[in-house]
Amino acid sequence: MIHRPLGLLLEEHPYVDTFLKENNIPVEGNQERSINDIIGGMSAETAEEFAFEIESLEQNLNLFITQMKEFLNEGADEVSSITIYPGTDKSGAPEGFDRLELKTGQIISIVGPTGSGKSRLLADIEWVAQKDTPTNRTIFVNDDIPESKWRFSISDKLVAQLSQNMNFVMDLSVEEFVRLHAESRMLEDIDTVVTHIIEKGNDLAGEKFQPDTPITSLSGGQSRALMIADTAVLSRSPVILIDEIENAGIDRKRALDLLLSEDKIVLMATHDPVLALLGDKRLVIQNGGIAKVIETTEEERSILVELEVLDARTNHLRNLLRNGERLHENR
Amino acid sequence: MNLVTVSGPPSSGKTSVILKTLAALDKRSVKPAVVKFDCLYTDDDLLYEKAGIPVKKGLSGSLCPDHYFVSNIEAVVDWGLDSEYDLLISESAGLCNRCSPYIKGIKAVCVIDNLSGINTPKKIGPMLKTADIIVITKGDIVSQAEREVFASRVQAVNPRAVILNVNGLTGQGCYELSTLLYDEGNHITSLKGMELRFSMPSALCSYCLGEKRIGESYQMGNVRKIDLKESVSNDT
Numbered sequence A: 001m002i003h004r005p006l007g008l009l010l011e012e013h014p015y016v017d018t019f020l021k022e023n024n025i026p027v028e029g030n031q032e033r034s035i036n037d038i039i040g041g042m043s044a045e046t047a048e049e050f051a052f053e054i055e056s057l058e059q060n061l062n063l064f065i066t067q068m069k070e071f072l073n074e075g076a077d078e079v080s081s082i083t084i085y086p087g088t089d090k091s092g093a094p095e096g097f098d099r100l101e102l103k104t105g106q107i108i109s110i111v112g113p114t115g116s117g118k119s120r121l122l123a124d125i126e127w128v129a130q131k132d133t134p135t136n137r138t139i140f141v142n143d144d145i146p147e148s149k150w151r152f153s154i155s156d157k158l159v160a161q162l163s164q165n166m167n168f169v170m171d172l173s174v175e176e177f178v179r180l181h182a183e184s185r186m187l188e189d190i191d192t193v194v195t196h197i198i199e200k201g202n203d204l205a206g207e208k209f210q211p212d213t214p215i216t217s218l219s220g221g222q223s224r225a226l227m228i229a230d231t232a233v234l235s236r237s238p239v240i241l242i243d244e245i246e247n248a249g250i251d252r253k254r255a256l257d258l259l260l261s262e263d264k265i266v267l268m269a270t271h272d273p274v275l276a277l278l279g280d281k282r283l284v285i286q287n288g289g290i291a292k293v294i295e296t297t298e299e300e301r302s303i304l305v306e307l308e309v310l311d312a313r314t315n316h317l318r319n320l321l322r323n324g325e326r327l328h329e330n331r
Numbered sequence B: 001m002n003l004v005t006v007s008g009p010p011s012s013g014k015t016s017v018i019l020k021t022l023a024a025l026d027k028r029s030v031k032p033a034v035v036k037f038d039c040l041y042t043d044d045d046l047l048y049e050k051a052g053i054p055v056k057k058g059l060s061g062s063l064c065p066d067h068y069f070v071s072n073i074e075a076v077v078d079w080g081l082d083s084e085y086d087l088l089i090s091e092s093a094g095l096c097n098r099c100s101p102y103i104k105g106i107k108a109v110c111v112i113d114n115l116s117g118i119n120t121p122k123k124i125g126p127m128l129k130t131a132d133i134i135v136i137t138k139g140d141i142v143s144q145a146e147r148e149v150f151a152s153r154v155q156a157v158n159p160r161a162v163i164l165n166v167n168g169l170t171g172q173g174c175y176e177l178s179t180l181l182y183d184e185g186n187h188i189t190s191l192k193g194m195e196l197r198f199s200m201p202s203a204l205c206s207y208c209l210g211e212k213r214i215g216e217s218y219q220m221g222n223v224r225k226i227d228l229k230e231s232v233s234n235d236t
Ligand SMILES: Nc1nc2c(ncn2[C@@H]2O[C@H](COP(=O)(O)OP(=O)(O)OP(=O)(O)O)[C@@H](O)[C@H]2O)c(=O)[nH]1
Pocket: B008, B009, B010, B011, B012, B013, B014, B015, B016, B017, B044, B093, B137, B138, B139, B140, B141, B166, B167, B168, B169
C-alpha cells in the first residue's frame, strides 16, 4: 500500500483520505507519489518533527483499511435482540429474574431512585458485561456470546448515547456539522442525508432553525432536536441509551418514534412520568438490582394521555410567561 | 509490579481517570501507587494523597518533562518495587506534543478530551500514535455526533489502540478501563534493557537550558531559523 501512488490508492480506497490527513501526509500535488516516496523525500528534520516511521505507518494503514472495509461491508441491522442475564444487587443478593430479552422496536424505561443503579445498567449494556462489572451481569447479543467488536470497535459501537448535558462545542454551522458527521460515517449520498436530518430536527424542535445557524447558538430544545435527529439517522448503533435527558422544548413522543423507526432498541433511564409510560415496559431498579419488570398496561396508557394533556398545559403556560403575558384559568 | 504510563495534554482528565480507575481496582485488592511528572507546578499529588494513594512527584523545571521522565523512571520503578506495590502508574503532562514517555513492553495510555477540538488528534504525535489504550474524556459535555467524529479521527491516527470513552467526573467507563490496565501476568522486576517506543527529538537548544540573552552567539545546540523569504504554509 505504501508503494502505491496516492492517486491510485485513493481511487481504490477513498476513505484513506482521512488517514492521510490525520497523519499529516500531504495529498495535494502528490497524486503520482507513494507514501514511501513522500516520507523518503522529506528532510530528516521534518520526518523527525512529525515523528514519521515508515514501518508503523504501513502497519497502521493496512489495519485502517481492514477496519474500514469491515465497517462498510456489514449490514446495519444485524442486531435483533439484547439479553440480560441476572447478576447481583449492591448487597450481593442475586437478581430475581431468569433472563430478560430486549428486542428491536422496543422502548424500555428504567426507573428507580437516584443512586439505585440505573446508569450502571446502561453501562453494563454498553460494555456488553460478561460478569466483569460490579453487578456481575451478563449481556448477550442476538442470544449469543457477543463478539469482542461490540466492546472495542469505534465505528461499530453497540450503543449510541444521548448525553445528559447537550451542548455543542464545535464552531460550525448546522449543515457543516451534520456533513462532517455524515462523512465520518462513510455515507454515499451525503447531501440527501444532511437535508433529511435538518428536516427531521426541525420537526422535533419547537422553534425552527436554519442550515446556516451556528450550532453553538441553537437553543437547548433545538440542540436536543438536532442531536436526536442526527443520532436516529446517522448512528448505526442498534441500541440507543438515553440517560435522564432533559426534555423541555422537544416533542418527546415524536423523538422516540423517530429513534425507533430506524429499527433500534431504545433504553431510557428517567424520572419523567411521561417518558416512563411511553416505554413498552419499565425496569424497576432497587439497591443496584433489577427488582421488577412491569409491562405498561392499558390503564396506564390512558393515564399517559391525561399526563400529556397536563404537559401541554404546562408548556402553554410556560410560553405565555416567557412572552410576558398574564395567565388566566382555563386558557 | 505492573507499570502503566499515562500521558496526555494538560487538563485532559488524566488524574480524574486514574483516581476513578484505581477506586475500581480497590475492590480487587490491588495496591497502587502513582508518580506524577510535570514541569513547574502540580497539585495532583495532593489529590492522590487525599484518596490515600502513595504518590511521588517530579518537577522537570526548565527541561521537557518527558526527557526528565526517562532519566528518572528507573529510580521510581525501584521505589515502587521496594515498597511492594502491585501497580505503579506514571502520570505525565504531555506538554511538548512531540515527546512521549512510552516504553516498549510497558502499557501506554493516552488521555485526550473531546473538548480539545477535532484537529487535536493529528497534532499530538507519538503520544497518541503509539499508545495502546486511548481514553477519550469529557464526552458528557459534547453531543453523540461530536463524540463519533472525534473518535473516528483518533482511530485514523492510531488504528491499533483500544479506544474507550470515559467520564472522568462520574467514573463511567473506569471500571471497564481498570480491567484492561492491571494484568497479573505482566509484572516487571526492573526496567533494565528496555527502550523507549519513540526517540525524543535530538538536541536541545541553549534557551532550553536557561539562556536569556538574545543573539547569534548565544545560540547553541539544535537551532533552526525561520524562513522569511517565501510565504510559508505549514498546512501539511
Ligand atoms: N465534564 C467533564 N469534566 C472532566 C472529565 N474528566 C475530567 N474533567 C475535569 O477536567 C479538569 C481537569 O481534570 P484533571 O483530571 O485534573 O486533568 P489532568 O489531565 O490530570 O490535568 P494535569 O495533570 O494538570 O495536566 C477537572 O476540572 C476535571 O474535573 C469528564 O469526563 N467530563
